[in-house]
Amino acid sequence: MKSGMPAPDGIQPARRATIREVADAAGVSRSTASRALTGRGYVAPPVRDRVREIARGLGYVPDATARHLRQQASQSIGVLVSDLSNPFYAGLAAGISQQARKRQYTMMLADDGGSPEVEVEAAEAFVALRVAGVIVTPVSAEVSTYLARQQIPVVEVDRQFSVGVCDAVVVDNENAARRVIHQLLDLGHRRIALVIDEMHWTTGRDRLAGYRGAFAAAGVPLDDSLVVTAGWDVDAARIEAHKLLSRAEPPTAIFAANNVLAEAVWRAAAELNMPIPERLSLVSFDDVSWMSLVRPGVTAVAQDPVALGEAAISQLFERIQSPHAPVRTVLLSATVAARGSTAPPPA
Amino acid sequence: MKSGMPAPDGIQPARRATIREVADAAGVSRSTASRALTGRGYVAPPVRDRVREIARGLGYVPDATARHLRQQASQSIGVLVSDLSNPFYAGLAAGISQQARKRQYTMMLADDGGSPEVEVEAAEAFVALRVAGVIVTPVSAEVSTYLARQQIPVVEVDRQFSVGVCDAVVVDNENAARRVIHQLLDLGHRRIALVIDEMHWTTGRDRLAGYRGAFAAAGVPLDDSLVVTAGWDVDAARIEAHKLLSRAEPPTAIFAANNVLAEAVWRAAAELNMPIPERLSLVSFDDVSWMSLVRPGVTAVAQDPVALGEAAISQLFERIQSPHAPVRTVLLSATVAARGSTAPPPA
DNA sequence: CTGAAAGCGCTTACAG
DNA sequence: CTGAAAGCGCTTACAG
Numbered sequence: 063m064k065s066g067m068p069a070p071d072g073i074q075p076a077r078r079a080t081i082r083e084v085a086d087a088a089g090v091s092r093s094t095a096s097r098a099l100t101g102r103g104y105v106a107p108p109v110r111d112r113v114r115e116i117a118r119g120l121g122y123v124p125d126a127t128a129r130h131l132r133q134q135a136s137q138s139i140g141v142l143v144s145d146l147s148n149p150f151y152a153g154l155a156a157g158i159s160q161q162a163r164k165r166q167y168t169m170m171l172a173d174d175g176g177s178p179e180v181e182v183e184a185a186e187a188f189v190a191l192r193v194a195g196v197i198v199t200p201v202s203a204e205v206s207t208y209l210a211r212q213q214i215p216v217v218e219v220d221r222q223f224s225v226g227v228c229d230a231v232v233v234d235n236e237n238a239a240r241r242v243i244h245q246l247l248d249l250g251h252r253r254i255a256l257v258i259d260e261m262h263w264t265t266g267r268d269r270l271a272g273y274r275g276a277f278a279a280a281g282v283p284l285d286d287s288l289v290v291t292a293g294w295d296v297d298a299a300r301i302e303a304h305k306l307l308s309r310a311e312p313p314t315a316i317f318a319a320n321n322v323l324a325e326a327v328w329r330a331a332a333e334l335n336m337p338i339p340e341r342l343s344l345v346s347f348d349d350v351s352w353m354s355l356v357r358p359g360v361t362a363v364a365q366d367p368v369a370l371g372e373a374a375i376s377q378l379f380e381r382i383q384s385p386h387a388p389v390r391t392v393l394l395s396a397t398v399a400a401r402g403s404t405a406p407p408p409a
Numbered sequence: 410m411k412s413g414m415p416a417p418d419g420i421q422p423a424r425r426a427t428i429r430e431v432a433d434a435a436g437v438s439r440s441t442a443s444r445a446l447t448g449r450g451y452v453a454p455p456v457r458d459r460v461r462e463i464a465r466g467l468g469y470v471p472d473a474t475a476r477h478l479r480q481q482a483s484q485s486i487g488v489l490v491s492d493l494s495n496p497f498y499a500g501l502a503a504g505i506s507q508q509a510r511k512r513q514y515t516m517m518l519a520d521d522g523g524s525p526e527v528e529v530e531a532a533e534a535f536v537a538l539r540v541a542g543v544i545v546t547p548v549s550a551e552v553s554t555y556l557a558r559q560q561i562p563v564v565e566v567d568r569q570f571s572v573g574v575c576d577a578v579v580v581d582n583e584n585a586a587r588r589v590i591h592q593l594l595d596l597g598h599r600r601i602a603l604v605i606d607e608m609h610w611t612t613g614r615d616r617l618a619g620y621r622g623a624f625a626a627a628g629v630p631l632d633d634s635l636v637v638t639a640g641w642d643v644d645a646a647r648i649e650a651h652k653l654l655s656r657a658e659p660p661t662a663i664f665a666a667n668n669v670l671a672e673a674v675w676r677a678a679a680e681l682n683m684p685i686p687e688r689l690s691l692v693s694f695d696d697v698s699w700m701s702l703v704r705p706g707v708t709a710v711a712q713d714p715v716a717l718g719e720a721a722i723s724q725l726f727e728r729i730q731s732p733h734a735p736v737r738t739v740l741l742s743a744t745v746a747a748r749g750s751t752a753p754p755p756a
Numbered sequence: 757c758t759g760a761a762a763g764c765g766c767t768t769a770c771a772g
Numbered sequence: 773c774t775g776a777a778a779g780c781g782c783t784t785a786c787a788g
Contacts, residue, residue, distance in 0.1 A: 078560060080765060091775045096767055103768075106773060121558065127474040127483070128765035131780050136474070138517070138538070146506060147715070152499035159520040162525070168534050170485070171518040173506040180510070183686035187515050188689035191485070211468065213425060328702060352699030355675060368494070403506060427781060438759045443783055450784075453757060477762050623775035760787090766780090772773105 065126065067352040074350025079120040088113045092389065132194065138168040139378065140188035142181060142198040146173045149350045150321060150367050150388050151199065156220065158197060165379065167194070176294060178202035185209055196380045197371075200224075215381040219374040222264045224277065229381055231374045235265055235347075238363040238396040239272025239278075239317070242345050245398075246315045248279045250406045251343060255288040255306055255313035257299070257323045269319050269347055280301065288313055293325055299326035300333075306332055307342070314407035316342035321350045324360060339405035349399050358402030412453045426467040434467065435460045446471065477539065485515040485724065487535035489528060489552065490544040493520045496697045497668060497714050498546065501566065503545060503720025512726065514541070523641060525549035532556055542725045544718075548573075561730040567720040569611045571739065576728055578721045578739040582612055582694075585665070585710045585743040586619025587626075587755025589692050591747075593662045594627045597753045600689060601634040602653055602660035604646070614729050616694055635660055639670055646673035647680075654681055654689070660755035662690035668697045671707060686752035696746050712743050 084096035090109060097103040098113035106111075112225065128298060130136045139159055155171060162169045170193060178201050185205045189195055198205050201205035207226040208214040218230040244253050251356070256273045260266045277284045290306055292299035303326050311399035318324035324346035329337075336342050346353060349362035370373040373392055380387070431644045432442035437456060442642060444450040445460035446469075450459075477483045477503040488505055500520060509516045517526075517540060519531035525548050532552045535543055538723040542562035545552050557562040565577040593601050607613045617636070637653055637676045639646035640696035650673050653660065665671035675685075683689050685705060696709035720739055725732070 079769095082765080092766080092778095093768080094773090097774090100767080102426070104773065109773090123533065123536045123559065125478070125539060125765050126534075127478050127787085128780090129767075130766045131472070131474050131478055132765080133778065145501050146503035149494070149496060152502075153497070155495035155499075155502075156519070156520055159518065159782055160522075163519065163531070168517050168538065169519065170515055171506065172510065172516065173503055175507075179645075184469060187473075189470045191515065192472060192474055213468065238708055275633070293456050305473070324701065325698070332704070351672070352702050355672065356703050361413070398621050428783095439782080440761095440784080441757090451757065456757090472781050475764090476783075479781080479783045481764065492765090549779080654773080728757085731765055758788090762784090764782090768778090770778105770784105771776090 066216060073190040079117075079122040081124065084113065084117045084120060084122050088116045099362070118322065127190050130248070136192050136194050137166060138170055138171045138191070138193050139375070140172070140191070141183055142172050142174055142187070142188075142196065142200075144174060144199050144201060145174045146171075148322065149363070150220075150348055152282065153154050153367030154371040154374075156369035158302040158375050160368075161372050161375045165375075171240065175250050176250060177260055178204060181205050182208060187343060193351075195271055195382050197374045197378055215378060215385065217374050217381065218377045220265065224303060225264075225391070226389060229377050229392075231263060231394065233370065233394045233396045235268035236275065238398070239347065240270040240276045240311040241271050241272075242347075242361070242363055242398055243276035243317060244280070246317070246343060246345065246404065247276060247282060249315075249343070249404060251315040252407070253285065253288060253311065253313040254280060254315045254317060256317050256319065257292050257303060257306070258319040259294055259323065260291060261289075266319065273317060279304060292326065294322065294324055296329075298327050299323050300329050301329045302332035304333060315340075315345070315404070318344065319344045321346060321348040321353075321362075323361070324348070324353070328356070328360070339403050341408055343404040343407070345404060354401065360403045361401045362399050363396050364399045365394075370394060410568060418645070426464075426469045428469070428471065430467050430469060431460065431464045435463045445660060460740065476626045483515060483539050483540070483541050485517055486722070487519070487532070487538070487540040488536075489519050489521055489547075491521060491523045491546050491548060496694055497567075497670065497712070498626075500714030501546070501718040501721075504715035507715075508722045511721075514715055521548065523548055526553060528552050535722060536561060541614075542729050544721045562732070564721050564725045564728065566717060567612065568697055572611075572617050572738070573736060576724050576739075578741065579611060580712050580717065580741045580743045581653065582615035582668060583619040583622065585745070586616040586671055586694065587623045588619075589624035589694075589708070589710055589745055590620050590664060591627070593664070593690060593692065594629060595752060596662075596690070598662040599629060599754075600632065600635060600658065600660040601662045601664060602637065603664050603666065604637050604639050604650060604653070604674060606641055606670065607668040608636075609636060611668065613681050616650040620664060625645050631703050639673065641669065643676075646670050647676050650674045650677035651680060652679065654683060662691075662692070662751070663737050665691065665693045667694040667708075668693060671695070671700070671709070674750055675707070686751050688755055690751040690754070692751060701746075701748065707750045708748045709746050710743045711742075711746045717741060 085092045096112040097105040174181040189212045197217050199220045199222045203223040206216050206228045216228045222230040292302040318327050346362040349364035353360035432439045444452045445457040521528040544564050546567045547570045550570040553563050553575045563575045569577040639649040666672050693709040696711035699705035703743045
């Protein structure tokens with residue numbers, strides 16, 4: 063390469079164009095340039111067109127942070143989920159992203175890995191950025207309380223920690239769980255285990271309530287040893303499921319309270335060569351794609367995370383528009399995708 | 410409710426605290442308050458502690474947008490992916506989110522749904538927000554060109570459109586594809602189909618090259634009718650696969666160029682009652698969780714999207730630190746997860 | 757050791 | 773119909 067050649071970078075302007083440069087180039091004031099560019103306030107049409115033309119030529123992109131600082135209102139929302147690698151949360155984020163874009167909002171996303179501390183930290187970052195609102199799948203009551211105190215509209219989705227304090231969009235966990243257990247009881251199952259992550263959050267509590275409710279409605283006594291808490295890790299849960307299925311009197315059916323637990327049970331059954339549904343019936347809460355790829359397919363409560371995300375963002379925008387409207391909890395119902403993983407218990 | 414009671418909202422301060430209020434409450438200037446809070450510049454220790462105490466008491470959260478405006482540097486990055494519902498992209502985003510948090514950066518995320526127009530729009534929004542850099546799984550050459558022109562550091566990940574123009578992190582598609590096809594040839598397969606989304610992007614082009622290369626190396630002639638372009642939609646691809654498998658002389662093995670196509674082939678084979686691997690061997694590029702849940706498991710090239718995301722963000726930060734360092738392409742190798750979906754061709 | 761002043765890039769009443 | 777001025781909430785040389 064010849065020396066003395068201009069560096070390739072030399073071709074580009076050193077800095078990004080500001081409204082001042084656009085105004086100067088157009089021979090108008092910054093006020094006029096601003097009016098021309100935003101379309102707010104009057105400016106003579108020919109002037110408007112010239113300013114816009116010049117802005118385009120300079121590759122001018124208005125600084126959104128400066129605009130938001132001035133207007134004291136931001137065009138972005140914060141989203142806080144527990145685990146993007148879980149298709150449920152990924153679908154939720156996808157639905158929110160989609161709708162945010164349609165409304166010209168950008169989305170700040172954080173994956174808190176299920177940690178309450180990380181969740182609050184991420185919420186603080188959102189507050190610092192002055193987001194217009196936050197959607198969260200909470201892992202403790204703190205996030206929503208904190209955000210509410212900071213005057214930031216917040217919608218809890220999937221789980222609800224701050225009932226009555228902030229808006230929420232959740233599915234009708236209890237009913238869906240009841241329906242699915244009812245079907246197992248109808249098939250003749252009596253030893254139906256519930257493999258669940260935990261039982262204090264609304265998701266766990268309500269799915270457990272549905273499970274219990276179905277037994278009560280059928281007048282079937284319930285064996286508490288069949289409710290096993292298996293946490294959030296697939297491998298740990300798989301070991302729990304393995305133990306459960308190795309008992310002297312194993313369950314004839316298992317209700318897995320989420321897709322991770324269903325995967326754990328599925329793997330455990332395979333390890334033990336326990337054919338589904340001949341020796342074991344399996345039902346899952348949360349329908350993800352592998353459940354229709356395996357043989358037999360897994361009967362599952364289908365939640366439609368994308369729709370859940372869309373409902374959450376709709377609620378958030380309503381809240382931003384009407385800060386003083388009464389707090390609302392939106393309850394979405396779920397359907398049951400019946401597949402081949404259930405059958406009458408072995409004789 | 411009694412009238413005359415203060416509205417619940419009345420309890421909270423009308424506005425968020427600013428540094429001015431912190432300074433006033435502490436009886437110091439805004440300059441001093443700023444120095445105390447940021448830790449930059451000197452301030453007497455007792456004063457510092459008092460200011461911080463008061464800030465905490467007021468629930469003061471500094472306005473990051475104002476800070477960034479002043480410092481002309483932002484602490485967030487933009488991430489642009491094609492489809493969050495696809496576990497590959499979700500894993501990528503998860504890896505990036507993780508690392509961003511560790512470095513105290515926030516992540517703006519947009520799902521462009523594979524549309525070049527949406528992708529450029531989203532990039533414009535990132536420019537407006539003055540992100541420190543962007544990571545993108547590009548669907549056209551425009552995004553990176555545009556961002557480069559706007560002086561925003563950009564890293565292309567998974568696919569590479571702007572070779573030599575911006576940094577990239579990709580996997581060694583050609584080698585991985587060659588290895589996997591080589592294994593099929595070794596098993597005795599000759600009619601090996603390639604089901605691919607498209608063949609112009611680096612991913613498609615290189616996987617095709619690996620496929621071709623393996624045939625050439627083995628001296629086996631290649632039947633071009635066995636390369637079928639199936640797009641991005643599972644259902645459309647399933648129909649293509651169905652047609653392929655229904656030919657008079659169907660392939661004895663299929664190499665699906667990504668996880669969506671593998672799912673399509675899997676479903677088509679099930680519809681046709683074509684046992685895998687007895688009648689059809691299947692190999693996938695991209696290993697996602699269902700592939701180890703089905704029986705037989707699907708042999709797949711494993712890319713580790715989380716690691717890919719982490720590599721991309723590392724590269725991005727290096728670029729932010731050294732804007733004039735030579736452009737770099739990082740090539741990650743991939744492993745093959747051998748499972749039960751391959752066998753010698755039927756006699 | 758601290759404070760007054762300037763300025764980041766915008767928008768918006770207001771004056772003319 | 774347009775421009776000068778003020779100000780959003782910060783930070784940072786600089787003066788004292």
